[in-house]
């Protein structure tokens with residue numbers, strides 16, 4: 351649905367009664383009464399439930415919620431061909447590293463919609479054109495692209511637009527509906543002609559854990575996720591297509607003869623089931639006797655319960671937030687979020703479960719909680735997966751992002767006998783580095799970020815939170831089969847020697863891009879200037895020890911702890927990570943950084959000063 355429609359609907363909602371709302375909205379959506387009831391149930395129900403300060407969509411009228419509707423694939427669009435704002439879209443701004451992210455739903459102050467149907471359609475057509483060029487050798491056959499989405503409220507509308515864009519580009523479309531990001535990559539590498547696989551390209555409609563009004567795209571081919579340069583290329587094609595589209599009417603729906611629908615998540619889930627069965631010695635129900643809780647945060651991860659854990663024999667009572675709900679009413683679906691981890695921990699303890707598993711919205715990230723409520727996320731999850739992988743591949747290299755702890759390095763290198771290659775932030779950077787190391791002869795089987803993104807060589811380097819959890823399940827099932835009992839103790843024991851810092855903090859220092867202190871340079875130039883200054887201060891102070899090998903920002907040991915100041919991958923921000931043995935140590939470390947950066951007037955130091 352176009353932004354303008356949401357806008358006018360919401361802004362007028364307090365003025366009309368339910369029946370006039372329904373008539374107007376249904377007409378504009380071009381839906382039958384039944385489809386409208388489903389749409390209404392899915393979207394308006396969510397909005398109604400969360401009409402609070404967190405979701406500032408005031409005065410929504412209460413519609414009856416229909417119970418028995420599954421999803422509505424909505425091909426609704428604006429009927430008018432000319433939207434005055436079309437020229438204003440800055441396609442470059444939609445790039446977020448190797449992803450595309452934008453605002454798809456109006457209603458949040460200061461966040462105008464920039465990911466409209468037309469923009470999505472143009473991007474999809476840009477991807478189709480890019481793919482055709484990449485696959486020149488396959489000119490004789492029609493290329494096909496799979497499309498899936500997470501639980502966001504703009505998913506169906508964007509999916510319809512994406513399907514139009516791909517068919518406009520002359521390619522076939524295979525719709526998967528609610529799906530996970532790793533499943534989309536999997537569709538490019540799996541051989542199942544009955545499911546139209548392998549597809550030539552894949553698009554996941556997701557904005558990961560970001561708020562409900564955002565959405566975006568991730569793209570895959572059999573070589574993996576597209577990189578920054580490819581995304582820029584696609585966006586520049588999209589900008590040209592968009593200019594052309596703005597003179598045409600938006601079509602109500604794509605050419606349906608080129609569109610197929612398949613239940614691909616069943617195929618992907620059964621690959622996970624088979625992986626656990628194989629890893630557990632071929633048992634049909636290796637998780638029989640285990641009680642495992644899933645918290646999907648109302649994202650796309652609910653499938654893991656019914657399609658993975660149940661067939662493997664696990665009991666799953668007490669699992670929560672499995673229902674897809676793009677308003678994310680319970681907690682942010684993000685294993686890095688404290689509230690989210692507290693929620694799954696509580697569920698595990700309340701239900702006396704053996705293990706808790708939590709996914710982000712699109713299931714490329716995950717974390718776990720053991721039966722005592724100990725969180726296994728960030729450095730703890732890396733340590734756990736590293737312990738499993740190093741037992742299988744002694745001495746192998748583990749690639750991680752830059753904010754991992756000194757304790758993790760000590761654990762991987764001195765306790766597990768592996769090599770810790772602490773690289774840059776960004777899951778794509780980390781995974782690409784793992785692949786690169788292998789290509790230059792340095793064996794690497796695991797590339798993983800503290801955010802919960804992780805990829806294994808054995809799993810074709812798919813960035814897959816669900817597969818990380820599969821590795822934990824295999825370990826537990828194998829321990830049971832070996833008579834070592836049921837429970838997550840086998841996991842907890844693996845990381846008992848990991849030393850975690852007492853206090854850790856991430857402080858994000860914003861750069862005011864409009865400040866005169868930036869001169870004629872960009873925020874990146876400004877950030878680099880600050881980092882250079884910090885580096886020279888560090889070099890001249892014997893109490894500060896610069897990390898001998900470092901790929902990003904300035905990492906320094908001081909006061910029994912460490913800090914890393916670096917430029918954010920995407921934002922005008924300098925994230926500062928600090929870890930120390932006590933609050934006092936962290937304060938002192940914060941003081942060191944403050945004394946260096948305090949004269950940079952464009953830097954907002956409020957967040958840092960709280961720590962002094």
Ligand SMILES: O=P(O)(O)OC[C@H]1O[C@H](O)[C@H](O)[C@@H](O)[C@@H]1O
Pocket residue numbers: 775776777778799801803917918919920921925
């Ligand atoms: O550099 P930052 O702003 O901290 O963001 C870094 C993060 O950006 C995105 O969310 C990526 O998906 C992550 O892989 C990455 O770690």
